[in-house]
Amino acid sequence: MQIKFSRMSSRIKPSAIRNKLFDDPQLITFAAGRPAEGLFPVEDLITASQSMLSASGIKALQYSSSEGNDEIRKYIAEVLMKKAGVDVTAKNIMITSGSQEGIDLCGRMFIDEGSTIICENPTYTGALGSLRPYNPKFVGVEMDENGIITEHLEKLIKENDDVRLIYTVPDFHNPTGVMMSRQRRKELAEISGRYNIPVMEDRPYSELNYDGEYLPSVKSFDKEGVVLSLGSFSKIFCPGLRMAWICADEEILQKFITIKQNASMQCSSFDQELTVEYLKNNNIYEHIEKLRALYKSRRDKMIECLDKYMPDYVNYNRPTGGFFIWVTIQKDIDTTELLAEAVKQARVGFIPGEPFYADGRRCNSLRLSFSSVTEEEIEQGIERLANFFKERF
Amino acid sequence: MQIKFSRMSSRIKPSAIRNKLFDDPQLITFAAGRPAEGLFPVEDLITASQSMLSASGIKALQYSSSEGNDEIRKYIAEVLMKKAGVDVTAKNIMITSGSQEGIDLCGRMFIDEGSTIICENPTYTGALGSLRPYNPKFVGVEMDENGIITEHLEKLIKENDDVRLIYTVPDFHNPTGVMMSRQRRKELAEISGRYNIPVMEDRPYSELNYDGEYLPSVKSFDKEGVVLSLGSFSKIFCPGLRMAWICADEEILQKFITIKQNASMQCSSFDQELTVEYLKNNNIYEHIEKLRALYKSRRDKMIECLDKYMPDYVNYNRPTGGFFIWVTIQKDIDTTELLAEAVKQARVGFIPGEPFYADGRRCNSLRLSFSSVTEEEIEQGIERLANFFKERF
Structure with a gap:
């Protein structure tokens, strides 16, 4: 007799992002969307x-x-309220252990086996990894240069049948x-x-715009209280x-709190207090300005190198923010x-396209991240990748 | 049309522990099993x-x-290895965000709707709260003064049919x-x-023995690699x-890592590094000695007051460790x-017995915690509770 595991x-x-292939220290990796650690506010956090x-x-240190x-x-x-145009108070906010936990809790809240998620x-x-255990049917919606084609x-x-959730990354879409x-x-x-179908909008990159304007969140247009941000x-x-x-809407948020209580009780009291203290004594927007300047120059460098080195059968977009360039x-x-x-x-290293598709399709695209590599690494890495393509094709 | 929520x-x-009733600051509460915060090593953590x-x-501050x-x-x-007698290495350990997350991940790993958990x-x-969303059939096993009657x-x-998990709190059982x-x-x-049925042993109180010996964990007797500790x-x-x-066994642990990756990615890098640093520079067993002394005197005081004030139709145990006394x-x-x-x-305040039973039975027992109340509060609170019983019955 064998141990029985759940179907889940x-x-x-x-x-696909935490692939052990990327552990090789000799690699120039454009894989993970890791923030540039050189700008972590270590000194400010020692004080805080x-x-x-x-x-x-x-x-x-106590339970909270x-x-x-x-x-x-x-x-x-x-x-x-001020930046994203959303009319909310503290009662609409629950802290999660990364957005990964937030996405998982949305799966738990809304998905039954066989119900539909549009993404x-x-x-x-x-997000696919986090939602897949709930066994939804994923249905892909078409996008153009303005996002989801409504x-x-x-x-769709x-x-x-039974569409329960619409998942989107509205700002500087990943990938x-x-x-x-x-x-x-x-x-x-x-x-x-x-249709009373919650949109789950995922906004990790919203503050990281390098050209063009900051746009209000999808939730700012939500009149019925169905958008989760x-x-x-x-x-x-x-x-x-x-x-x-x-x-989320207060009633929905109360349900999330109960779900979170059962799933993981609470987030770290320490990390929350530390963040509060940092925000009290530092202007995080000054910090974000520095990040923006750094990421903008890395994006510019990567586009410049792609333009310079890639053969003409390689196409890519020119993102106005975020961490990623999508290469086909x-x-x-x-x-x-x-x-x-x-x-x-x-x-x-890069992330191949396939894991970004719910249907796991064979795919000739890949994702490059410019967030945690220096301009020298970008120059070398893109040149090496371009040379590899030229030899390979 | 209404928003559709999952059956889960x-x-x-x-x-039942995070009941808003207990928020009243005038209350003497024997409800939550909160550690005594006066002994939190705040100064050592400032240094660390x-x-x-x-x-x-x-x-x-980076992903980990x-x-x-x-x-x-x-x-x-x-x-x-040294204390609990378990023959393991780092490869058998995964960090979770509280044991609450650990229990939830065990549910995710082993339970399908309708499969059985014995507890x-x-x-x-x-634990019931964390496992209930997976919709198991809970079956209660009898205990005596030596624990589960095997x-x-x-x-059972x-x-x-289809028993997937045996859940137990072997040391100073809660409640x-x-x-x-x-x-x-x-x-x-x-x-x-x-039977190849994993035991999930939950050991939060193992180091908090006040009389008698520390016993090896259930996992120390595990020859087949099926016990989760x-x-x-x-x-x-x-x-x-x-x-x-x-x-857990290495093969099972690898599955847990993948499940955790999808559910919440990772635990706080900061809190892990801080704990490592504290453990490097402090002898946590000296700290635990202080905790033991404090909790022992609080347990003694509570037993003394129960003996002194309670009418004879109120029974209770005399625990040799942990945080709780079970009163009937x-x-x-x-x-x-x-x-x-x-x-x-x-x-x-106290926790009524009902939420500790999977079948939510009407119950004439209750749980008292002595961990986070002073001896004065214990004296006053137990006297007040006893007087209330005497008036009420």
Whole structure:
């Protein structure tokens, strides 16, 4: 007799981003969307941890609420009000351990086996990984340079049974870099309200725009209280603290709190207090300005190198923010197979396209991240990758 | 049309421990099993956070592995070897965000709707809360003063279809305070191995023995690699950091890592680094000695007051460790109903017995915690509770 595992566990696959192939220190890797660690505010956090522990050490070390620290929830609500145009208070915010937990909790809240999730195709592979255990039917909606094509979305809602959730990355879409237009955001929120199907908008990159304007969140157009807005400090502060949030209608949020209570009780009291203390004594927007300048120059460098080195059968977009460039090789090639060769021969890492598609299709695209590589590494890595393509095709 | 929620979400109930009734600051509450915060090592953590951030700030703020920090996994494996008699290495340890997350991940790994979980009856209500969303059939196994009656367990395994998991709190059982005997641990591991049904042993209180010996963990008797051992720093260090672990056979642990990766990516890098730094520079066993002394005197005081004040129709055990005393009122009374009265009239809080039973039975027992109340509060609170009983019955 063997140990019996759940059907749920059989659906779970290792993350394509946390691939052990990328552990080779000789690699120039454009794979993971890791923030540039050189800009982590280490000194400010030494100060903050000192003063926080002196003033409220016991609070930071004791159990705390499942919904999260009231001060940080208030702060997040205010930023959402001022910047993203969302009319909310602290009562609409629950802290999650990274947006990954937030996405998982949305799966738990809304998905039964066989119910439908509509998502961009391709979409963030981590979201697929997090939602797949609930065994939904994933249906891909078409996108253009303005994001989700809302006519197509509405068609899919009508054609598919039991649509429970619409997942989107509206700002600097992962992996394609597309910015959803204001008009499409409005239409998306309207469709969500009309059919009572929650939109889960995932906004890790919203503050990281390098050209062009910052757009209000999809939730800002939500009249029926059905849009869920997920945000995170991981890309604008530091991911090691796992500080993220779900913003939802109060009634839905109460359900999320109960779900979170049962699933993981609460987030780290310490990390929440530390973040509050940092935000009190530092202007995080000054910090974000530095990040923006750095990432902008890395993006510029990567585009410049792609223009300079890539053969003409390689196409790519020019994202106005975020971490990623989506590259398509106009050849009959599977980039999942190509990755092992590229690591071995060019010593360059990337994420192949396939894990970004819910249907796991053979795919001639790949994702490059410019966030955690220096301009020298970008120059060398893109040249090596281009040479590898030229030899290979 | 209404928003559709999952069936899973419909099974989720608010925690009986995080009841808003207990928020009244006038209350003397014996409800939550909160550690005594006066002994939190705040000064040592000020030092540790300074030195840790100076030496490895970037590591603490960046993404890190899903399995957890290698140093802390090594430390946990060594303690399990030396103290609990478990033959493991770091490769058998995964860090979880509190044992609550660990229990949830066990549900995800092993439970399908309708499959069976055998647990002590009563059992830890938080575990029931965490496992209930997976819709198992809970079956209660009988206990005596030596813990689970293994003959009854084997009978239940034969009588029930598709038993997937056996959940137990072997040390200072929550809520009854019972310590499972060495012989029963051995038999439990043998049964687990013989039927290939994983035991999930939950060991938050193992280091908190006040009289008598420390017993090896159930996993130490596990010859087939089927026992899962969950442990936590919450009760011996500080719960705000959410530092806990699953110890399992390497093959099973690899599955847990993939499940964790999809569910919440990783635990806080910061909290892991901080704990490592604290453990390097402090002898946590000196700290645990202080905790033991404090909790022992609080347990003694509570027993003394129960002996002194309670009428003879109130029975209770004398636990040799842990946080809890299990009190039974030999009257036809539902302690869930009694709680609201006790809060109002006696201004004393406790956890009623019902949420500790998987079948949610009407129950004349209640759980008292002595961990986070002073001896003065114990004296006053127990006297008030006893007077309330005397008036009420």
